[in-house]
Amino acid sequence: MNTLKRRPVGTAPRYRQIAQILRAAIGNGTYKVGDLLPGEIELCALYDISRHTARDALRLLTDEGLVVRRRRAGTMVTAPPGPATFVQPLGGFEDLLQYAGEARLRIIYYGPAPADGLAQTLDLLPDDWRELRGYRGKGAQTVGLTRMLIRKDCAPTGSDIDGASSVAGAIEARFGVVASRVDQRISALTLSSLLAQLLGAPEGSAALHTQRQYRDATGRLYLATETVHPADRFAYVTSYTRERPDIDR
Amino acid sequence: MNTLKRRPVGTAPRYRQIAQILRAAIGNGTYKVGDLLPGEIELCALYDISRHTARDALRLLTDEGLVVRRRRAGTMVTAPPGPATFVQPLGGFEDLLQYAGEARLRIIYYGPAPADGLAQTLDLLPDDWRELRGYRGKGAQTVGLTRMLIRKDCAPTGSDIDGASSVAGAIEARFGVVASRVDQRISALTLSSLLAQLLGAPEGSAALHTQRQYRDATGRLYLATETVHPADRFAYVTSYTRERPDIDR
DNA sequence: CTTCCGAATATGTCTGGACATATGGGGGTC
DNA sequence: GACCCCCATATGTCCAGACATATTCGGAAG
Incomplete structure (x- = not known):
């Protein structure tokens, strides 16, 4: 039929x-x-x-x-449904893997994207983007070095970013651009002498390398981030559970 | 036709x-x-x-x-370049249990847990566990070195494991023991000379280090795994998409 | 020149059918 | 009882076609 x-x-x-x-x-x-x-x-x-x-x-x-x-x-x-912790609640993608404490962003540079910077790596037109470089850290301790590209038409001011918990969050608050899709890649990296010096870590030691790409509703890239965490200062710790939180004691 | x-x-x-x-x-x-x-x-x-x-x-x-x-x-x-490296989806619970990529497990050793092995590191009684060591890879290519402890009362046979895509999946299929909680830690690691030799990678180069602990419904540990992936052969990738509010009605 | 609207088009949803493949479990054998 | 083999069965793969829906794009209207 x-x-x-x-x-x-x-x-x-x-x-x-x-x-x-x-x-x-x-x-x-x-x-x-x-x-x-x-x-x-x-x-x-x-x-x-x-x-x-x-x-x-x-x-x-x-x-x-x-x-x-x-x-x-x-x-x-195999599992009861519900607000299980491993399903993304879609509030903000930023902290899907829980950071060890909240790592604040300290901005070193925020301005035009140099042609030989991240834009080149990602094969993007530097003119359309602003580049940000900074440290991620908690208090005096630095846990990572961050570099990111923000598309010009949705680039918040430095103070906007300073206040917000995440750059993606700042963009959403300021421009209403929400991430429709985020791709993340976690790999290992051997620290070059430059990175080692910036991070105060031994040259040639291992580090975690996290890259993220944020896309808007049309699939267009608007934010690309890259962070390097020395091995001895950072790890991703995730706890997946299938149990629903007990409400009644 | x-x-x-x-x-x-x-x-x-x-x-x-x-x-x-x-x-x-x-x-x-x-x-x-x-x-x-x-x-x-x-x-x-x-x-x-x-x-x-x-x-x-x-x-x-x-x-x-x-x-x-x-x-x-x-x-x-939208893929970033880097076709050489293996990627493993890291979306949620199911990825830990099912498709562990297409990376097959090649068993080197599967038997009683030596007292000075992983059991010691985790402070577990060796008698209650079986230890497995092997390579993860696809075809001739090796992407990682694995060591794991499996609780004796839910230890599958070697051939069970050989066929399955993941050990946790094999245990679920064979004994009905489902993971109720998985704790995962991803960090970076500098390869020791021994690990480097086993993996055929340069000594002192970087690698990803993944540790997981699987617990059953009663919270008891039944599987602990540890895997080392050379930096240039492996990466975790995650893709999050925001869905429209569910109507479903 | 800008705005609006309709057509073109690529993906999304859905039906109906066929054969492939793995495997749990029953039945027979030793 | 322990073991092995075979088959029924539930899912996996694949085909062919139809209509739905969301955008893009170009042309008409202002």
Whole structure:
């Protein structure tokens, strides 16, 4: 039957609705951790959808880590839904990996982007960007060296940045530009003599290298950051939990 | 035409092949950052696949953060250069348990935990644990060196582990023990001469050091892992996207 | 020249069908 | 009981087609 059931405008796609129904069912205990969800074919019959749509719904749940799927075994619930800590709450992407304490930004330079700086590395036109360099630290101790490019048409003032907790946050507050997508890359790096000197660390020692790229709703890059943390002063510590916080004591 | 082109056994699914082709094309400069990839229809014609298969391939690239897709605008490359290094998604819980990249685990040793090994470092009773040491890699390429402790009562066989993409996943499949909490620490490390030799990397060069502790529903530790990745072969990448407020109704 | 609007277009959603593949579990064997 | 083999089964892969929806872009209107 290829009857076209036009979905009313303004409603979510069918597969998202199904996913939400299943999330709710898991949440209210209809399906407990360890239980099997209905198979794809059963879902088709239950909700009058095609198998493809059922699979899309289940894919959402899989991506969220709520279920595990295995051939022949079926779809098993592995976690209750809810404001689990590992799902991004989308407040601000900046502190998704918890920083050890809050590392304040001390600005060294903030002005036109030199042609041989970060703009060159990222293959961007220097004229369209402002470059910022600074230290990340807590009190007197420096935990990292930061360099970033900010697109000119959404570059806050230095004092704007000084006050805000993060540059991305400052841009959002000042220009209303929100990150629609952030790509992050964490790698290791051997400190060059220049970096070592700036950080007061031994030349040739290891450091963490974090790069982030922030994009707006149209996919256009508007903020690119790069931070170097000496190995002995910084580590990313993340705690993933599947337990919901106990509300009632 | 519903001609069934049987894919030879042992080869990757078509959509993964296409994704790999596109990854390579991005890596070698055929498509530069900011360029548009061929549209879905074009891909269908280019590789003689259905649109659905093309979409699956593009979905992989999107999940990896290599491209951004927008209606009418097309598929734009956003990946920073650096095709040589291995990347591991670091999105949430599920990434720790399931696809540990496509980096297979090659076991060197799997047996009783020596008293002076990882058990000592973590202050655990060696008798209760089994220790595993091995390489992580894809094909001939080694991307990391791993050492882990597995609690005896949930220690899978070597062949169980060999097949699975991750040890935590193998334990979940075999014993039903699901991680309720995972603590992770990512830091930088300077390679000792021993590690450097094992990894075939320069002594004194930088590496990523990842430690994880998996706990079951009762909070008891059941798996502790430690992995060292040479800087030039590995990086963690994360891609966060902000979604519209859920309607789902 | 600027603004507004419609058409073109690339991706998003969805149906229906077919064969592939892995594997849990039942049944038979030793 | 322990072991192995086979098969039913649930998910995985892939095809072909249709309509929906969001933007971009160019042309018409002011």
